[in-house]
Amino acid sequence: MSTIESSVTRLLVSTKHLLESLTQWARQEADDKFVSDAYVKLGNDFRAAARAFNNAGVDISDLGDVPKALRIVLESALSEVPTQESLDKFLPNVRNIIVNLLSTLKAKQAKAKELSEHGSRHSSISSRSLNEASPKLDVNLNIKGHHASRDSDSQRYSAKEVLSDNQPTNEERTSSVASSAALAQLQKGNAVSRRASKRFSAYQFAKLANYSTNQLPRLSSESALSDPPKSTIPGEKVNTEEVQTDAPSSIKVFLRIGDRTKKVDLPLPVTVASIRLLFVEKFAYSPGTAAFPDIYILDNEHNITYELEESALDQEVKEGVLLVLKSIDKEKESLKGLQEKVDSFGSHLDNVISNFVNDIKESVDSIKFQMNNAPAKETNGSETADFKSKYLTLSNDLREVFNEIKAIKSVQHHRKSFVAKSIEDLTAELSVLKDLTFAESGSNSNRTYMQHSYAKLSDESDNLLTKVDDLQDMMEALRKDVAQRGVRIGPQQLKSTRKEIDDAKSSLKVLADFISDGKPTWKKIWESELDKVCEEQQFFNLQDDLTIDLIEDIKKIEETFELIEKCSVEQNKNPLLKRNKFTSKLCLIEPGESMHNIKDAVLNEVATLVPNHESRLEAIAKAEKLRQKERELASLTEFQEELGEFVEEKRLKHSVGIEEIEKLRQQKDSENLKSSFGII
Numbered sequence: 001m002s003t004i005e006s007s008v009t010r011l012l013v014s015t016k017h018l019l020e021s022l023t024q025w026a027r028q029e030a031d032d033k034f035v036s037d038a039y040v041k042l043g044n045d046f047r048a049a050a051r052a053f054n055n056a057g058v059d060i061s062d063l064g065d066v067p068k069a070l071r072i073v074l075e076s077a078l079s080e081v082p083t084q085e086s087l088d089k090f091l092p093n094v095r096n097i098i099v100n101l102l103s104t105l106k107a108k109q110a111k112a113k114e115l116s117e118h119g120s121r122h123s124s125i126s127s128r129s130l131n132e133a134s135p136k137l138d139v140n141l142n143i144k145g146h147h148a149s150r151d152s153d154s155q156r157y158s159a160k161e162v163l164s165d166n167q168p169t170n171e172e173r174t175s176s177v178a179s180s181a182a183l184a185q186l187q188k189g190n191a192v193s194r195r196a197s198k199r200f201s202a203y204q205f206a207k208l209a210n211y212s213t214n215q216l217p218r219l220s221s222e223s224a225l226s227d228p229p230k231s232t233i234p235g236e237k238v239n240t241e242e243v244q245t246d247a248p249s250s251i252k253v254f255l256r257i258g259d260r261t262k263k264v265d266l267p268l269p270v271t272v273a274s275i276r277l278l279f280v281e282k283f284a285y286s287p288g289t290a291a292f293p294d295i296y297i298l299d300n301e302h303n304i305t306y307e308l309e310e311s312a313l314d315q316e317v318k319e320g321v322l323l324v325l326k327s328i329d330k331e332k333e334s335l336k337g338l339q340e341k342v343d344s345f346g347s348h349l350d351n352v353i354s355n356f357v358n359d360i361k362e363s364v365d366s367i368k369f370q371m372n373n374a375p376a377k378e379t380n381g382s383e384t385a386d387f388k389s390k391y392l393t394l395s396n397d398l399r400e401v402f403n404e405i406k407a408i409k410s411v412q413h414h415r416k417s418f419v420a421k422s423i424e425d426l427t428a429e430l431s432v433l434k435d436l437t438f439a440e441s442g443s444n445s446n447r448t449y450m451q452h453s454y455a456k457l458s459d460e461s462d463n464l465l466t467k468v469d470d471l472q473d474m475m476e477a478l479r480k481d482v483a484q485r486g487v488r489i490g491p492q493q494l495k496s497t498r499k500e501i502d503d504a505k506s507s508l509k510v511l512a513d514f515i516s517d518g519k520p521t522w523k524k525i526w527e528s529e530l531d532k533v534c535e536e537q538q539f540f541n542l543q544d545d546l547t548i549d550l551i552e553d554i555k556k557i558e559e560t561f562e563l564i565e566k567c568s569v570e571q572n573k574n575p576l577l578k579r580n581k582f583t584s585k586l587c588l589i590e591p592g593e594s595m596h597n598i599k600d601a602v603l604n605e606v607a608t609l610v611p612n613h614e615s616r617l618e619a620i621a622k623a624e625k626l627r628q629k630e631r632e633l634a635s636l637t638e639f640q641e642e643l644g645e646f647v648e649e650k651r652l653k654h655s656v657g658i659e660e661i662e663k664l665r666q667q668k669d670s671e672n673l674k675s676s677f678g679i680i
Contacts, residue, residue, distance in 0.1 A: 003052045003055070003056075003473075004049070004052045004053060004056060004109060004112050005109075005197050005198065006052075006197060006469045006472070006473065007045065007048045007049040007051075007052040008049055008105060008109060009197040009200055009465065009469060010045045010048065010049075010466065010469070011042070011045040011046055011048075011049045011105070012102075012200065013045075013200075013462050013465070013466070014038070014041050014042040014045045014046075015042060015098050015101075015102075016458075016462075017038050017041065017042075017462075018035075018038040018039060018042050018070075018094075019094070019095075019098075020038075020458075021034050021035045021037075021038040022035060022077075022087060022091065022094070023087070025078075025082050025087070026082055026083060026084050026086065026087035027082075027084075028082050032078045035074065035078060036074075036078075039067075039070060039071065039074055042067065042070070043067035046066055046067055046101075047067075049105070050063070051614055051615075051618070053108055053112060055612070055615055056112045056115060056116070057112075057115055058108050058111055058112045058115065060104075060108055062104065063101065063104055063105075063108075066097060066101050069097050070094065070097055073090055073093050073094055073097070074090075074094075076090060077089075077090035077094075195549035195552050195553055196465055196468060196546050196549035196550045196553050197465065197468075197469060199542070199545060199546060199549050200465060200542075200546065203542050248268065249267065249268055250265040250266055250267045250268055251265070251266050251268065251270075251317075251318065251319045252264075252265060252266075252319055252320060253266045253317065253319075253320070253321050253322070253323055254320070254321070254322045254323065255278060255279060255282060255283070255323050255325070256322060256323070256324045256325070257279065257283050257285060257324075257325045260283065261322075262282050262283070264278055264282055266278065266317070269314070270313045270314065270317045271310075271313065272295070272308075272310050272313070272534065273534045273535065275295055275308075275317075275323060276292055276295070276534060279295075279325050285325070292534065292537075293325055293326060294307050294308075294326065295307070295308045295323055295324070295325055296308060296323070296324040296325075296326055297316055297317070297321060297322070297323055297324070298321070298322040298323075298324065305324055305326075308323070338423060339423065342416070342419045342420075346412065346416055349412050350412075353405060353408060353409065353412075356405070357405065360398065360401060360402075364398065367394070446525045449521070449525065450522070450525055450536065453518055453522065454536070454539070456514070457511070457514070457515070457539075457540070457543050460507070460510075460511050460514075461511065461543055461546055463507075464504065464507050464508060464511060464550065465546070465550070467503075467504055467507070468504060468550055468553050468554065468557075471500060471501065471504060471554075471557050472553065472557065474497065474500075475557050475560045475561065475564075477622070477626070478497070478560075478561075478564050479560055479563075479564065482563075482564050482567050482568065483567075488568055488571045488572065489564060489565075489568040490568075490630075490633075491568075491572075492630075492633040492634070492636075493629070493630065493633060494561075494564070494565050494568060496629065496633060497561060498561065498565075501554065501557055501558060501561060504554055504557075505554055508547065508550050508551065508554065511543075511547060512547045515540070515543055515544055515547065519540075522536070522540060
C-alpha cells in the first residue's frame with residue numbers, strides 16, 4: 001500500500017508540472033522541449049503507478065492509455081503558435097483527461113486499501129492458527145526422539161554439548177533483551193507513516209477534480225481526440241440539442257451584507273471562490289488583512305441562517321437562495337467608539353464647568369448675604385477704605401474666573417469641532433484607501449513577489465516531498481532487512497542514512513522559516529488581490545500543513561532509523577549470538593526424512609511459481625542503487641573520510657591572507673637591509 005501511495009503522489013506531482021509547463025509555454029517562457037519532458041515524466045510515473053496497482057491485485061484496465069490520449073492533444077497544441085488563445089483551446093481537454101484519470105485512481109486506491117486490510121486480517125488469522133498448532137508439533141517431535149536409537153541419542157547429546165558452549169552468557173543475554181524490544185517494534189511494520197503524501201494527494205485530487213468536466217468545450221474536428229459517433233437518427237439529434245439548450249449556465253441568487261441586498265447571476269458550476277468574487281464585485285467588499293468571512297445561507301422553512309459548506313454547494317445553492325456574508329465593519333465600529341469617547345469627554349467637561357459655575361455663584365450669593373446682614377456700626381474712614389479694597393480685589397478675582405471659564409468653553413468648542421473634522425477626514429481617507437485597494441491589485445511588484453514565492457514554495461515542497469518519500473522507501477527496505485532477513489547494516493551505511501535524514505530536516509527547516517517569514521507580507525498582498533486570495537490561501541495553508549506532516553514523517557523515519565541502528569549495534573557486538581538466533585529459525589530435517597523427498601518438494605514449488613519480470617527488474621534496480629551507494633562508501637579510505645569530515649565541519653585552520661604575507665615579507669626585507677648596510 002505504501003508503494004501505491006508513493007507512486008500516486010509522484011503521478012500527481014507530474015500532472016501539476018505538466019499543467020505548469022503548458023502555462024509557461026503559452027507565456028513563451030518555455031519551449032516545446034520543456035513540455036515534452038514534463039509529458040515524458042508523467043508517462044513514466046503513470047506506468048509506475050500502474051505496476052504498483054497490478055502488484056497489489058487491482059485491475060486498472062479501465063484506465064486506458066492515458067499517455068497516448070495526452071500525446072494526441074499535446075501534439076495538436078504544440079503545433080500552433082504559443083499564445084493564451086491556443087492554450088484555452090486545448091487546455092480543457094487536457095484537464096478532462098487528467099480529471100478522469102484522478103477520479104479513477106482515487107477509486108482504485110480505495111479498493112487497494114480494502115484488499116490490503118483484508119490480507120492483513122487473513123495473515124493474522126493464519127498466524128494465530130499456526131501458533132495453536134505448534135504445541136502438537138512439539139509433542140510429535142518428543143515422541144519421535146524417545147523412540148530413537150542409542151546412537152542417535154549420543155549424537156543428540158553431543159550436539160547439545162556443542163550448543164551449550166555457544167549459549168550466551170548473562171551479559172550477552174541482557175544485551176539481547178535490550179535489542180529485542182527494538183526488533184519487535186521493527187517487525188510490527190507500522191513505523192513509517194506517509195501523512196504528507198496523503199495530504200498532497202488529497203489536495204491535488206480536490207484541486208483538479210473541482211474543474212467541472214460538464215462545461216469543458218470539445219475540440220474541433222481537426223483534433224485527433226476520438227469524438228463520439230454521430231447519430232444517424234434525426235430525432236435523436238434533435239433531442240440532444242434540446243438537452244443542451246435546456247441546461248442553464250447560471251442561476252439567480254440574492255447576496256446580502258448588513259442591510260444591503262442585491263440580486264445577481266451566479267455562474268454554474270457553483271464554487272466558494274465564485275461566490276466570494278460576487279460579494280467583492282457587487283459590494284466593493286474588502287476583508288483587509290484578515291481571512292475572508294464565512295458565508296451563510298438562509299433556510300426558508302425554519303427562517304434561520306447557517307454556515308455554507310463547500311461539500312454541499314450543489315445541493316444547497318439553488319435558484320432564489322439568499323447568501324449572507326456576516327462581516328463586522330471594523331472601521332465603523334472604531335469610528336463609533338471614538339465618537340462615543342468624544343461625546344463622553346464633552347459631557348464630562350460640561351458637568352465640571354457647570355459645577356464650577358454653580359459653586360462660584362453660591363459663594364457670591366453668600367458674600368452678598370453676609371454684606372446685607374452685617375450689623376451697622378460706626379466705622380471710620382480707614383475701615384471703609386479697607387472694605388472697599390477687599391471688595392475690589394474679590395470682584396477682580398471673580399472677573400478673572402469668569403474670563404477663564406469663557407476661555408475653557410471656547411477651547412472645548414474648538415476641540416469638539418477639531419475632533420469632528422478629524423473623524424470626517426479619517427473617514428474620507430479610509431474610503432480613498434479602499435478605492436486604491438482595487439487599483440493596486442495589478443501592481444507588478446506584488447504580483448512578481450507572489451509568483452516568486454509561489455514558484456519557490458511549490459518547487460521546494462515538491463522536491464522535499466519526493467525526498468521524504470525516497471527516505472520512507474529506504475527505511476521500509478532497511479526495516480525489512482533488519483527485522484525479517486537478519487541483515488547487519490554497516491556503520492558507513494548508517495552514517496550515510498543519518499546524513500540524508502539531517503539534510504531533509506535542514507531543508508524542512510528552511511521551508512518552514514520561509515513560510516513563517518513570508519506570511520505577514522502575503523497577507524498584505526492578499527488584501528490587494530482579492531480575486532486570487534482564496535486559491536493562494538488554500539495553497540499556503542497546504543504548505544503549512546505539509547510542514548507539520550513532514551515533521552511527523554521525518555520523526556517516524558528517525559524512530560525507525562534509531563531502531564535499525566540499535567539492532568545493528570547489538571548484532572555487531574554479539575555476532576555469534578545473532579547468527580544462532582536467526583539460524584534457529586531455519587527448518588531442520590526431522591529424523592526419518594530423506595533429502596530426496598525434500599528436493600522433490602522444492603522442485604515442485606519452483607515449478608508452480610509464476611515469475612513477475614517487471615517486479616524483478618524493479619527490485620534489481622533498487623538493489624543496484626543500494627549496491628552503488630555501498631560501493632561509494634566502501635571506496636572511501638579512512639583518511640579520505642576523515643579529511644571529508646574536516647572539510648565539511650570546517651575544522652581546518654584558517655591560513656593568513658595575502659596582506660599578512662606581504663607584511664611579513666616587507667619586515668624581513670627591512671631587517672635584511674639593516675643587517676647588510678648597518679642601518680639602525
